[in-house]
Amino acid sequence: MTDARPATAALPYRLVATDLDGTLLRSDETVSERTRAALKLATEAGAAHIVVTGRAVPWTRHILQALDYRGLAVCAQGAQVYHAGEHRLLTSVTLDRRIAGLAVAKIEAETGPLHLAAGRDGLDGEVLVTPGYRVQEGPLPAVVAHDRDELLAEPLNKLYLQHPELGDDALTAAARAAAGDLVGVTMAGAGVVELLPLGLSKATGLSLAARRLGVKAAETIAFGDMPNDIPMFGWAAHGVAMANAHPELRAVADEVTGSNEDDGIATVLERLYG
Numbered sequence: 477m478t479d480a481r482p483a484t485a486a487l488p489y490r491l492v493a494t495d496l497d498g499t500l501l502r503s504d505e506t507v508s509e510r511t512r513a514a515l516k517l518a519t520e521a522g523a524a525h526i527v528v529t530g531r532a533v534p535w536t537r538h539i540l541q542a543l544d545y546r547g548l549a550v551c552a553q554g555a556q557v558y559h560a561g562e563h564r565l566l567t568s569v570t571l572d573r574r575i576a577g578l579a580v581a582k583i584e585a586e587t588g589p590l591h592l593a594a595g596r597d598g599l600d601g602e603v604l605v606t607p608g609y610r611v612q613e614g615p616l617p618a619v620v621a622h623d624r625d626e627l628l629a630e631p632l633n634k635l636y637l638q639h640p641e642l643g644d645d646a647l648t649a650a651a652r653a654a655a656g657d658l659v660g661v662t663m664a665g666a667g668v669v670e671l672l673p674l675g676l677s678k679a680t681g682l683s684l685a686a687r688r689l690g691v692k693a694a695e696t697i698a699f700g701d702m703p704n705d706i707p708m709f710g711w712a713a714h715g716v717a718m719a720n721a722h723p724e725l726r727a728v729a730d731e732v733t734g735s736n737e738d739d740g741i742a743t744v745l746e747r748l749y750g
Contacts, residue, residue, distance in 0.1 A: 488748040490695040492518050493550075493682055493708060496529040496539060497665055498701035498736050499718055507543060514742035518749045524689055526550065528678050530664035530704055532595050532633055533558050533565065535603075548688065552595065552633040553662060553672055553704060554681030557688075563599070567684060570597050571659070571673050573628040576635050579655035579671055580624075583637070586654045587647070593618070593636040594627045601633065609638055610667055635671040644669055648703070662704040663722075670704075677707035697748075699733075699741050700725060716744055 492515070494500040500507055515525050527545065529536055532552040537560075540549060546561030557567040584590055591609040596602050604621040605611055611618045621627040639647045647669050651661045660672035686696065698705070698712035701721040709715030709728055717729035718740045726732055734740035 487522050489697040489713070490523050491686060491689065491691040491697070492523050492525045492745065493528045493696055493698040493712060494525065494741060495678075495700040495702070495705055495708075496527060496531065496536070498720055499699050499705075500527070500736070500741060501539070502737050505539065508739055508742070510739045511742045512543075514739075514745035514749075518745050521749045523749070524691065526682070526685055526689075528554075528682050528698070528700075528708060530662075530668070530670070530678075530702075532556060532601055533599055534601055537563075548685045550678060550681035550685050553664070553670065554676050554678045555633045555672070557681055557685050565599060566688070567681075568597055569633070569673055569676055569680075570631045571634060571671065573632060575658050575674075576632065576671060577624070577628060579651075579658045580635070580637075582658070583651045583654045587639055587642060587650050589640075591638040591640070592624065592627060593638075594621070594632050595634045595636070597631040597633050608640070609636070612667065633672075637669045637671065638667060664702055664704045678704060679707035679711035682708055682711060697744075699744070701736065716740075 519525055526548055528550040530553045533556055536551050540560045549558045549560055551558050555569040556565055559566055591606055593603055593605040593609045603618045604627050605618045606621055644663050648661055648663045660674055660676055663669050693711050694713045696712040697714045698708045699716045701718045703722050703724045705725055706728055715729045716731045716733050717726045719735040733744050
């Protein structure tokens with residue numbers, strides 16, 4: 477992680493990358509007027525704003541529409557680069573289903589049975605869940621998969637893991653220890669431990685999107701709140717953790733701002749672009 481060094485005297489950063497949940501969004505999934513104004517301040521100064529989220533496109537689209545967001549968005553932990561204005565996937569990386577099945581078997585050999593869900597690839601990809609998986613509220617209904625063969629029957633962007641007893645941090649550590657040589661393992665939020673294609677992260681998708689925008693890592697500031705944002709902080713010139721951030725992210729952040737409920741993003745952008 478490098479120290480923050482403005483890209484130019486006039487424009488501190490040419491790219492502002494923000495996570496959604498726990499970062500840009502408040503708990504009611506809205507963006508405050510102050511934060512909207514701060515983002516407008518940055519974009520009117522010449523910076524680009526890009527959403528970088530663990531959500532796949534189907535679970536992100538309604539948020540982008542509410543923001544009247546028409547640019548590129550990095551979704552599904554970097555697996556999807558989505559053009560919101562054109563409603564088009566520019567890139568999409570899928571999880572090898574054979575490797576995913578092997579990874580789950582190796583993890584379960586250490587932890588015991590898991591509850592699973594799967595995010596299918598594509599603009600309208602469904603989320604399938606096995607019995608026992610605790611489904612979080614969202615814009616789309618989850619489809620029950622009665623067996624794992626059904627869960628793995630079509631291309632996926634990720635698998636979700638839950639354990640009846642282990643907490644998120646413990647499950648993440650166990651999954652990495654058992655299958656980290658096969659898949660990427662990340663924690664994106666409460667009850668959200670994910671298996672991804674090996675080597676994929678938010679930094680992967682952000683670097684691809686930034687290249688399309690003609691912006692470099694040294695010209696980027698990133699905001700986040702969870703361990704899945706760590707690679708993005710490693711890529712960007714300056715990483716800003718929210719006050720509500722997971723300790724692992726705060727430990728690698730260049731700066732800690734206010735919480736998502738207290739306009740933490742706006743506090744930083746007003747200072748930089750005001």
